Structures are given as structure tokens and as C-alpha cells.
Amino acid sequence: MKNKIQLITYIDRLGCENIQDLNSLFNNELKGLFGGLHILPFYYPIDGEDAGFDPIDHELIDPRLGDWSDLNALSEEVDIMADLIVNHVSAKSVQFQDYLKNGKASKYASLFLTFDTVFPNGATGADLLSIYRPRPGFPFTKFKLNDGSSKLIWTTFTTNQIDIDVKSDAGIKYLEGILNTFEKGGVKMIRLDAAGYAIKQKGTSCFMIDETYDFIGQLTEKAKEKGIEVLVEIHSHYKTQIEIAKRVDYVYDFALPVLVLDTLFNKNAKSLKNWLAVSPRNAITVLDTHDGIGIVDVAREGEKKGLIEDVILNEIVNQMHKNSLGNSLKATGSAASNLDLYQVNCTYFDALGRDENAYFIARAIQFFVPGIPQVYYVGLFAGENDMDLLVKTNVGRDINRHYYSKEEITQNVDKPLFKKLKELMMLRNTHKAFNGDFKLIETAENLLHIKWININDWAELFIDLNKMSIKIKYSS
Incomplete structure (x- = not known):
């Protein structure tokens, strides 16, 4: 995987009707911004009950989007990541x-x-x-x-x-068949969706048990034999992420989104700095995804302490709801048919109260911490909560799954905030310092100072949280 920013998006929600349109977008409006592209489920059908995560046919691209030859053509422009949905298949299959x-x-x-x-x-x-x-x-x-x-x-x-019974011969054959199709289709990387639930065993929690680690390790080896890298999606206690990172190519840094909110809301980078001292370096960093903003990833689990104290974490959640003018409450918890109890459904821009300066600082932190940054398509444009879509579907996560028109894309790329983010993204993608060593400079808790050094190349990020000011310096 290239050490460049990745985009994660649905094809039909980014002003595109098909894969060919997405290819055109990458060669024009988004040219140079991304070294990789995670396409959210494009299998038949894309409009199932769970937005493609319930495939009727995992090896068939929805004909409305194109076919494998179209994806192969796009893979020549940018590295493609696809979801391998390991836990389940549609009841309509x-x-x-x-x-x-x-x-x-x-x-x-x-x-x-x-x-x-x-x-x-x-x-x-x-x-x-x-x-x-x-x-x-x-x-x-x-x-x-x-x-x-x-x-x-x-x-x-x-x-x-x-x-799926992934331990059965039929389950093994099913997953291997998808891997074979991906290899032929130009997919360079896969995300193992819902992998933590794949192994069920009596007398256990049936989530991330020892046998699950073994299963993930074995599937990873099969993928690597085909030249495919593996990213594992696990929402769990932060120590679980550290452990699973030892066995796969990449894990998500799902702790980062809430830690950044904690840093900005409370003008205190202590918890973020503590995490950066131990966080996996083979991480894909995110602030937002097609799901909600995860809380379990920083929370306490039984007797195991979390990355953020319970009282402070509750205050962060309440602040998100306040900043979104209560709209996130309409999409979270038991509201809006929402079934994900450990997430807050809200765009990251709205979670920050639509504060453009705070949003830019949040992205700068993401781009400077260790890992390969991934930017969600709504976050790319600092998107706002889509209340119309939420009302229409009554699906909580749709608040952050807006359908952009081509006209909206054109309007957004001309906005000052997008142009400012674009400049920062180009720096992250092209400066040699980010291929070097990460340094977290010791500072007061209201300050954050990150430096990257690669022989004679360097890049630095300075943030004063009290002033909400940011400075970025780098070698020429």
C-alpha cells in the first residue's frame, strides 16, 4: 500500500453513476489527492437492506455500476481496496x-x-x-x-x-472463491468486514476469541499468496487492536476520532499523546467512516481501563449531540432504527459544530499521526448531516451517507476549506519526511507538537489548543 491518503466511498454517492464515472473523477477533480481507493460494497445488489453489506452475489459487481473489466481499468489509475464480507451473506442469495x-x-x-x-x-x-x-x-x-x-x-x-460457518469446507471454499475473483479483478487490498464475529464457540463471547485470531491469520496468508494486503475492521477495546495488528498488514485506528474530539473539546492532548505512544504503526487512520463515530474503541471494558475516563467520554458524546443541534440524537442509539449501540451517528464536521478551523486542525492531526490516512467521501467535503435522507430511510447511519450530485461535487471543490485541505493533502502525499521517523515532542498538555524526519527532510505540526491555532512547517 502506498503511503498516501486513501479515499473511502460508495460509487453511487459521489456524483457517479458507475465505475467509469469514478475513474473520470479521479483523473480530474480529485487528481493527485489519493494513492488508494476503498470502494464500499459494489456487489449485487448495492441497495440491499445494509447498503451492500448483505450481498446476494459477492462475486458479481452490480450491473448498474459496471463489471470487473471496468474495475480493472480503474485499478490502473489507483490501488483498489474492496470489502471481503467474511461473516455473512444475504438471505436472498x-x-x-x-x-x-x-x-x-x-x-x-x-x-x-x-x-x-x-x-x-x-x-x-x-x-x-x-x-x-x-x-x-x-x-x-x-x-x-x-x-x-x-x-x-x-x-x-x-x-x-x-x-457463514467459516470453518466448514463450504465456508472455506466460499471465501477462497471471492479471493480468486478479487485477484483477477485488480483488487490490491481487502478489508475483512465483521471479522471479529466470524468464529462462534460455546462457552465464549463468540467475539475476538483465540480462534478468531487464528482464522484472521490464516485468511490473511491466503490473501497475501495472491498479492492482496489485508486490513482488519475491529471495533473493540484498544488492546485488542494492538494485538490484532501483530497478525495482519493493517488495522484501523478507530480510537483516533474520539481522541481528536477529546483534544479539541477539552483543550488537552494528554489522552491523545498517551495513545500515540503505544498505537500500532501499521494503522489506517480515520476520523469518519460509513458507520458512526465509535465509542467502544476508547472506552473501558470491564476491569480494563479505556483511553478516556468514563465521565469525560460521556461529556464528549453529549458535546457531539450539542454541536449537531441534537440531530445526531435522532440517528443514534435506539433512534431511527439504529442498531449500533457503540457508535454516534453524525458527520465529523457536525460533531465539531461546523467549525472550519477546528475541522482543519482535526484533519491535520490525522495526517500527521502514524499510519496511512483514509478520508471518507462526506468528510472530504466537510459534509453536514443529511437529515432529509435520515427521514426518508429511517436508518441512523444514513445521516452520514449523503448522495452527492455532480453539481454538488463541482460546488464543493471550489470552496475555500476544500482548497485548504487539498493543499495539506498534497503535502502529506508528496513530502519525503512522512516516509521517515515519527517524533512526538514533549510539550504541555494544551500543546501538540509532531515532527517527521527523513534524513534531511522534515515536517512539523504545532497546535496551541487554547488559541486553536495551527502552524505547519516543512523542509523545501
Whole structure:
């Protein structure tokens, strides 16, 4: 992966009708800004119940967007990352429909994870209550088969997302088939979506257990044999990120978004500095994503302390809601059919109260901390909460999933804030200092001083949080 900023986007929400339009955008309005492109699910269909994360056919590009030849052409312009959805497939898939029709006689029967696969002798209340849940309720759905019998199937997320038995021969073959298709299609990197939930075992939390680490390691090796790098998406305690980073190419720095908010809201960089002292260097840094702003990544987990104290973390969440004029509350928690209990749904710009100076400082911090920065398409334009889309769909995360028109793209690239960010992004992409050594200079808690040194090349970031002032200096 190039040590340059990446863009993460849906194709059809960035003023594009298809992959060819996206290719044109990269060669014109966004030229030079990104060294990599993470395309959010482009499989058939892109407009499922979970915005493409419930593929009916994981190996078919939605025909409305193009085909694999189009993606191959785009891969010649920029490195492509794609999602490998390891935990589940759509209930509408050919495989699951065949299972409902033929039951045990289906050639796909072993592909799906049933309740009795994990609990052959039944489950106790303690077994069920120990299962880690990102969403309310138990992770099972009863399905009626064609012969009149019923089966309890694992559905970790929604009833349309049927969990795969990744340890079965059919599950192994299914995932390997997707990897083969990606290799032929020009995909250079994959994100393992929902990988933390892939392994279920009786008597455990069924989330990030020892066997999960083994599974991720084995799948990573298979991908690397095909020249594909691996990014793992895990929302969990920060020590889990540190551990998983030892086994894969890249992990997300999901702690950074809230730590930056803490730094700016409280005029204190202590917690951020503590994290930067131990954070994985093989990280993809983010401020915003297609999901919400994660809270669990900095929070306490049982007796394990978090990166931010509970009281301060609660104040940060409340400040986000206040800055967004309460709109984020309409999209978070039990509101708006939202099922992600550990996230606040809000654009990062709105979380900062639409303060352009604070937003620019936040991006500067992201671009200067260790890791490869990834910028979400809404964040690229300092997008505001899309309340119209939220009302239309009643899906909490849609508040930060705006559909940009071509006209909006043209308007946004002419805005002063975008031009200022563009200049900063070009510096991050081209200055040799960022291929050198990271230095966190010791300062008072209201100051942040970061320096990169690469032999005779250097770049420095100075932030005075009391004054909310920023200086960037670098060698010519």
C-alpha cells in the first residue's frame, strides 16, 4: 500500500453513476489527492437492506455500476481496496434459498451456521448471555424450510444477513472463491468486514476469541499468496487492536476520532499523546467512516481501563449531540432504527459544530499521526448531516451517507476549506519526511507538537489548543 491518503466511498454517492464515472473523477477533480481507493460494497445488489453489506452475489459487481473489466481499468489509475464480507451473506442469495428449499440435502447446507452447530446439546442462559452483541437481542433467527421444519440460524446483524460457518469446507471454499475473483479483478487490498464475529464457540463471547485470531491469520496468508494486503475492521477495546495488528498488514485506528474530539473539546492532548505512544504503526487512520463515530474503541471494558475516563467520554458524546443541534440524537442509539449501540451517528464536521478551523486542525492531526490516512467521501467535503435522507430511510447511519450530485461535487471543490485541505493533502502525499521517523515532542498538555524526519527532510505540526491555532512547517 502506498503511503498516501486513501479515499473511502460508495460509487453511487459521489456524483457517479458507475465505475467509469469514478475513474473520470479521479483523473480530474480529485487528481493527485489519493494513492488508494476503498470502494464500499459494489456487489449485487448495492441497495440491499445494509447498503451492500448483505450481498446476494459477492462475486458479481452490480450491473448498474459496471463489471470487473471496468474495475480493472480503474485499478490502473489507483490501488483498489474492496470489502471481503467474511461473516455473512444475504438471505436472498442463491445458496441460502437452495438451503431453505432442500434442507440437509442442499449442497450449501454446511455453508450456514445454525444454532445447533455451536450448541449441539443446547445452550444455557449463561451461554447465551455471554455472547457479545453489537446490537440488541440474540443473534438467531428462526427460518422455515420447504419441508415444513424450522431451523434456528445465526444472524449476528440482521435477519437478512445469514452467518457463514467459516470453518466448514463450504465456508472455506466460499471465501477462497471471492479471493480468486478479487485477484483477477485488480483488487490490491481487502478489508475483512465483521471479522471479529466470524468464529462462534460455546462457552465464549463468540467475539475476538483465540480462534478468531487464528482464522484472521490464516485468511490473511491466503490473501497475501495472491498479492492482496489485508486490513482488519475491529471495533473493540484498544488492546485488542494492538494485538490484532501483530497478525495482519493493517488495522484501523478507530480510537483516533474520539481522541481528536477529546483534544479539541477539552483543550488537552494528554489522552491523545498517551495513545500515540503505544498505537500500532501499521494503522489506517480515520476520523469518519460509513458507520458512526465509535465509542467502544476508547472506552473501558470491564476491569480494563479505556483511553478516556468514563465521565469525560460521556461529556464528549453529549458535546457531539450539542454541536449537531441534537440531530445526531435522532440517528443514534435506539433512534431511527439504529442498531449500533457503540457508535454516534453524525458527520465529523457536525460533531465539531461546523467549525472550519477546528475541522482543519482535526484533519491535520490525522495526517500527521502514524499510519496511512483514509478520508471518507462526506468528510472530504466537510459534509453536514443529511437529515432529509435520515427521514426518508429511517436508518441512523444514513445521516452520514449523503448522495452527492455532480453539481454538488463541482460546488464543493471550489470552496475555500476544500482548497485548504487539498493543499495539506498534497503535502502529506508528496513530502519525503512522512516516509521517515515519527517524533512526538514533549510539550504541555494544551500543546501538540509532531515532527517527521527523513534524513534531511522534515515536517512539523504545532497546535496551541487554547488559541486553536495551527502552524505547519516543512523542509523545501
